[in-house]
Amino acid sequence: MDMHIKLFILPLILGLTLSNVASAETTTLDSAVDTKLQAQKDVVKSQNKVDTLVTQTKDLVQEYRDAIRKTDSLGTYNGQLSKLIKQQKVSLNAIKRQLDNVEETQRNIVPLMIKMIDTLEKFVELDLPFLTQERQQRVADLKSIMDRPDVTLPDKYRRIMEAYQIEMEYGRTIETYSDTVKIDSQEFTVDVLRVGRLLISFQTLDGKMSGMWNKETKSWEKVSSEYDRSIKQGIQIAKKQAPPELVKLPINLAGKE
Numbered sequence: 507m508d509m510h511i512k513l514f515i516l517p518l519i520l521g522l523t524l525s526n527v528a529s530a531e532t533t534t535l536d537s538a539v540d541t542k543l544q545a546q547k548d549v550v551k552s553q554n555k556v557d558t559l560v561t562q563t564k565d566l567v568q569e570y571r572d573a574i575r576k577t578d579s580l581g582t583y584n585g586q587l588s589k590l591i592k593q594q595k596v597s598l599n600a601i602k603r604q605l606d607n608v609e610e611t612q613r614n615i616v617p618l619m620i621k622m623i624d625t626l627e628k629f630v631e632l633d634l635p636f637l638t639q640e641r642q643q644r645v646a647d648l649k650s651i652m653d654r655p656d657v658t659l660p661d662k663y664r665r666i667m668e669a670y671q672i673e674m675e676y677g678r679t680i681e682t683y684s685d686t687v688k689i690d691s692q693e694f695t696v697d698v699l700r701v702g703r704l705l706i707s708f709q710t711l712d713g714k715m716s717g718m719w720n721k722e723t724k725s726w727e728k729v730s731s732e733y734d735r736s737i738k739q740g741i742q743i744a745k746k747q748a749p750p751e752l753v754k755l756p757i758n759l760a761g762k763e
Contacts, residue, residue, distance in 0.1 A: 612659055615659070615663070616652075616659070619652065619662060619663060619666055620652065622666050622670070623645065623648045623649055623652070623666060626645055626648070626666075626669060626670065626673070627642075627645045629673070630642060630645060630673075633703065634700070634703060634705075634706050634719055634721070635706070635719060636676075636683075636698065636700045636706050637683070641673075644669050644672070645669070647665075648665060648666055648669060651665060676700075676702070676703060677702050677703045678702055679702065680699070680700060680701050680702065680740070680743070680744045681699075681700050681744050682697055682698060682699050682700070682740075682741045682744035682745055683697075683698055684696070684697060684698070685698045685708070687708055687717070687726045688726065689717060689726050689727070689728060694708075694710050694715070695710070695711060696708040696709060696710050696711065697709055697711065697741050699737060699740045699741050699744055700744075701740065701755065704757060705718055705719070705755060705756075705757050706718060706719045707719075707729070707733075707737050707740070707755060707756070708726070708737075709734065709737050709738060709741060713734060713738060714734075715728060716728070716729050716731070716733050716734045716737045717729050718755075718756055729756045730756075733754070733755065733756050736753040736754045736755055737753075737755065739751070739753045740753050740755060
C-alpha cells in the first residue's frame with residue numbers, strides 16, 4: 507500500500523475513534539444529567555408528599571384537640587344538666603304536693619264559699635231595704651261566677667270578700683239616693699237618707715212628707731212634720747251640700763226588741 511494512503515487512513519481512523527469516544531462521553535453525561543434531574547424530581551415529589559402528610563397530621567392533631575375540648579365541655583355541660591334535672595325533679599315533686607294540697611283546699615273551700623254567698627243573700631233580705639236591687643244583683647253575680655270554669659278560685663273568693671267589704675262599709679257611712687216608696691197603697695218618688703244601718707228615712711221631693719222604715723212592721727211609715735227639717739238637713743249633709751252637724755232623727759220607729 508502506498509505510504510500516502512496509509513498516512514491518510516491513519517488519521518481517519520484516529521478521528522473516527524476520537525469521535526466515537528466523544529459521542530460516548532456525551533451520551534454518558536446526558537444520562538447522568540437526566541438521572542440527576544429525575545432524582546431531584548423524585549426529591550421534590552417526596553418532599554411534597556412529606557409536606558402533605560405534615561399538613562394532614564397537623565389537621566388531625568387540631569381535630570383531636572378540638573374533640574378533647576368539646577368532650578371536656580360536654581362533660582361539664584352534662585354534669586350541670588344532671589344537677590338541673592335533679593333539681594327539677596325535686597321542684598316537680600314539690601309542685602305535685604302543692605297541687606294535691608290545692609285540690610284538697612278546693613274541696614274544702616268551695617262549700618264554704620257557697621255558704622258565704624247564701625249567708626250574704628239572707629243578710630240582704632233581712633237588712634234595711636236600701637239599694638235593694640243593687641245588692642241583690644251583686645249576690646246574683648256571685649252565684650253566677652261560682653259556676654264559671656273561666657274564673658279562678660282565688661278570683662271567686664276575692665269577689666265574695668269584696669261584696670262582704672261593701673256590706674261592712676254600709677254600716678259606717680251615710681248616703682242619699684232617689685227611690686220609690688209605697689205608703690197607703692200610693693207610690694212616691696223620694697230622697698232616701700241612710701244613716702249606717704241605724705235607720706233609713708225619706709222625704710218627698712217637694713219636702714211636704716217625711717217618713718222612715720219601720721223594722722218591726724217592715725214597711726214605710728210617715729213621721730211627724732217636726733222631723734221634716736232634720737231629715738232635709740241629713741239629706742243635704744249626705745249630698746255634701748251642708749257641713750256635718752247633729753240632727754234629730756226619728757230612730758224610735760226603727761223597731762223594738
